[in-house]
Amino acid sequence: MLKDRKITISSYVKIVLAIFWIFAIILPLFKMLSNMADVDVAKIVTSERFATALKQSLTVSTVATLVSVGIAGLLSWCVARTGIRFKGIFSVLFSIPMLIPSISHGMGLIILLGSNGILNKTFGWNINIYGFSGILLGSVMYSLPVAYLMLLDILKFEDSTPYEAAEVLGLSKIDKFFTITLPYLRKPLISVFFATFTMIITDYGVPLMIGGKYNTLPVMMYQDVIGMLDFGKGSVIGMVLLVPALIACLLDIMNRDKGNSAFVTKAFKVKKNIFRDVFAYIVCGLVAFLLILPIATFTRVAFVEKYPINMSFTFKNIEKAINMNLTDYLSNSVIIALVVSIVGVVLAILTAYYTARMKSKFSRVLHMLSITSLAIPGLVLGLSYVMFFKKSFIYGTFAMLILVNTMHFFSSPYLMMYNTFGKLNANLEYVGKTLGIRRLFILKDVLLPMSKETIIEMFSYFFVNSMMTISAVSFLATMDTKPVALMITQFEGQMQLECAALVSVIILMVNLVVKGIVFFTKRRMAR
Amino acid sequence: MSDKLVVKNLKKTFGKREVLKDINFTVKEGEFLSILGPSGCGKTTILRILMGLETQTAGEIHKDGEEISKLVPAARKMGFVFQNYALFENMTVLGNVEYALKKRKELKKDAREIAEKMLDIVGLSEHKNRKPHKLSGGQQQRVAIARTLALNPDIILFDEPMSALDVDTRMTLRAELKELQKKFGTTMIYITHDQEEAFAMSDRIMVMNEGIIHQIDTPKNIIDNPADEYVERFVIKNIKMKIDSLIQFVDTDKE
Structure with a gap:
């Protein structure tokens, strides 16, 4: 029963x-x-507009991924392997950009560095943020927290015993990096790269806001569907955008299953090194400042009369x-x-x-x-x-x-x-x-x-x-x-x-x- | 002593692999039977089939003269102690023992009282309000034993319950388990791959390999009259080697 x-x-x-x-x-x-x-798929794919958008999407996403993972790597190293204090606070600051839409990052950058941008005006600069550089900056800010959290997780669970063994054997720092760090990080690092790349190349918030004439695939898809109700073309672009995501997903599955080993690992002990710690403070402080600056800026602009003409405070x-x-x-x-x-x-x-x-x-x-x-x-x-x-x-x-x-x-x-x-x-x-x-x-x-x-x-x-x-x-x-x-x-x-x-x-x-x-x-x- | 459990022509296949090939044995009321064999010999499968966690391909199981192999596990009035304790980590020690009692209408009222009595018997009263992960491995296994005893089963099945414990703890727990058996008179079937353990605790030992029973007999008879070459080579030789090395050790100590 x-x-x-x-x-x-x-x-x-x-x-x-x-x-x-x-x-x-x-x-x-x-x-x-x-x-x-x-739909005439061949016609869409071979059209010049599509080719340009694809090329530009790939270019800006690749560069942004490299920068984002690079900085995230540095930050996670600072938090996991140095003796700095306020690690919790830094981690919170690095994660805050995760809590706003990607489009808001673009907005913050425009307010700072756009044609009427606060920084441009204050310092008399003539930076043109619209286009490649804007998408690059915005995408880095938007993806950095995710890359940082993934890398921190990887570094936290790295085993320190091989390094101790290397020390006993008298290997140099460079040898250690190539024989221990790189082989250990290779697989998870590939996962992080693809996940970050996918996040950036499929995002339309940043390029929509700050891309200017630099057209990317998601923006093209958005405009074709919302503006011209061209669902067929949208579907074709959608299929293209599925490719990197599918690769990222497959890599993730492959790595996850093998990575589940329950080895006993020994955590890293941070040695005293003042120069390294000062360097880490500077890096963490600088990045936190740069991440929070656009957010603080648009928070300020939310309470002004009329940006950029009248910057007096108001609740209106x-x-x-x-x-x-x-x-x-x-x-x-x-x-x-x-x-x-x-x-x-x-x-x-x-x-x-x-x-x-x-x-x-x-x-x-x-x-x-x-x-x-x-x-x-x-x-x-x-x-x-x-x-x-x-x-x-x-x-x-x-x-x-x-x-x-x-x-x-x-x-x-x-x-x-x-x-x-x-x-x-x-x-x-x-x-x-x-x-x-x-x-x-x-x-x-x-x-x-x-x-x-x-x-x-x-x-x-x-x-x-x-x-x-x-x-x-x-x-x-x-x-x-x-x-x-x-x-x-x-x-x-x-x-x-x-x-x-x-x-x-x-x-x-x-x-x-x-x-x-x-x-x-x-x-x-x-x- | 009457027959408590009769197993007839038990067979089990997983896909094409025959794990149990025609197993027949009897366990007497109040007996302590060990099933001894290397990993993969089918001993755990027997235990899981007896409990009803696994269904046999063919064969019958009679308990007190009644065929039980169609019954759900809980209706078989048997207890099962797992190798890795499998305690409810979110509950206290007392909560672990009490939980199943509270789920039964007829025992609900006395659940607390029974649970406390069981913890007293296994010597864990003072730890009753702690969470399992604060206890040692031996203590955790005692909680699991108390949890099983609380439902007053006719037979308790042990699946290598001490393999994760250190030697000292194992020795104490062995003695305690024998005490419990004397006290409650419960029939126990005990799986192990450790010859020493089997020989130290059992009324009878069932030697298994590759899904076949090689011999069931008292420890003494197995040593005196091994049934075949397998028992001779893998069980007795091993035990004798251990005894010899102990004797040597004692001798050198004297010199």
Whole structure:
């Protein structure tokens, strides 16, 4: 009796999950693919506009990736391998750019270095930020926190024993770097490069704001779809943007499976070295300053009369934005972010439970599907949703935006949950069986309480990203469901830079509050 | 002593691989039976089939004269102690022992009392409000044993419960386990790959290799009359070597 009932519940859930995945990912992507059948792909791909955009996308993304990973490497080395103080504060400062939309970075740079830019005016410079250099700077700022966190994680878990052995053998610093550091870092470093590259090349916020005439693929896709309603061309560009993301995803899967070894590693002991520490202070201080400067600048501009003519302090932009329905859009965003967090967390727990705690053929397929959403850029997912759901009842509702955000941000939190569940003792469910405790109770009373921290982390990830995303939602939002982040593009289009800045500040504030709550909740739990 | 457990023609295949080839044995009421064999010989599979965590390909299991192999694990009135403890890390020691009791209607009322009594028996009363990860490996395994004993099973199955413990702890726990068995009269089936352990604890030993039982007998009979070359070569030789080296050691010590 007991056994039969349990099996049916579990198989119902499986069927529901399978149907959900088919409708939420597989069918929309197929729809987008099939859309390309009516399009003259060759004509689009060989057109000069496309070729230029592709070339420019590749160029600026490659350079930005190298700079971003380079600086991130230096920062993570400073935090992991030197004796500087305030490491926690530096880490927070380096991560703040993660909490605002990419488009806000572009805006901050324009205010500083645009044609009327504050720095240009103050110092009498004549820097032209629009185009390649602007996209480069903005992309570096936007991707740096993610690259930094990934690299810090890698350095933290590097084993120090080979270095000690090298010391005993009397190897030089250069030898150590080439024989130990590089081989250890090679694989994870490739992952970091591709993940950063994917993030940059699929982003349209920075180039849209600051790209000027330097056209890139995501901007071209955005303009073709939003401006000219050319879905066919959008699909072709979307497929091209899928390529680097797919490579990044594959590399990640390959590296992850091998990297899961449970070796006992010895942490690094930082030796005393004042010169090195002074250098690290300078690097960290300088980068933190440069990252925060544009954010501080647009925060300031959010409260001026009229940039750049009248820089006197005022609150009137708040009033202006409220007249433009700011509060409605903000509540839209908070509602969407909250529901996405709840739905996303439940879905991630459910999926990870099947993939990590009930191994079967089904769970392997489910696992693959769950990670593939990592490889689908927001713009591509958004476009495929427009095509697939256009005629359905869900189109134009909050549910549409909630669904697209849940799927867009699903992979990372899912992997957190998968790893947490995977680390818990594999026999717990069997213990339950021998003691006569149902699986559901083991999940509720043992597995979930032991995963509390991960659940909170997942919640915060879904929330923060849903608050600031402008990619997938830009194709799907209506006047009634529009999230607040999209007001930035709207205000910017209306030349209301102060209000656009204000919206960025509000998003940053909401996300900071959420991150703060998460931080204190976790600290209380640890006690 | 009457037959507590009768296993008849037990077979298990995983895909094409035959893990258990026609296993037959009997366990008597209150007996301590060890299953001794190298890793991969099928001993854990037998235990998991007895408990109902795995289904046999063919064969029957009778407990107190009743066929039980169609029953769900919890209905078999057996307990299972896992190699890696598998405690509920988020609960206290007391919570671990109490949890299953609270989930049963008939035991719910006395859950706290039973759990405290069990912890007293395994000597962990003073640690009852601590979390498992604050305890030593031996103490954690005692919690797991108390958790199993609390439901008062007819038979307790042990899956290499001491393989992760150091020698000292193992020696003490061995003695304690024998004490418990005397006290409760529970039938115990104990898996190990350690000859010393098997010979020190068991009423009878079942020597296994590659899915076949080579011999089931008392430790003394196995040493005196090994059933075949395998038992001779891999069990007895080993035990004798250990004894010899101990004697040598004692001798050199005297000189």
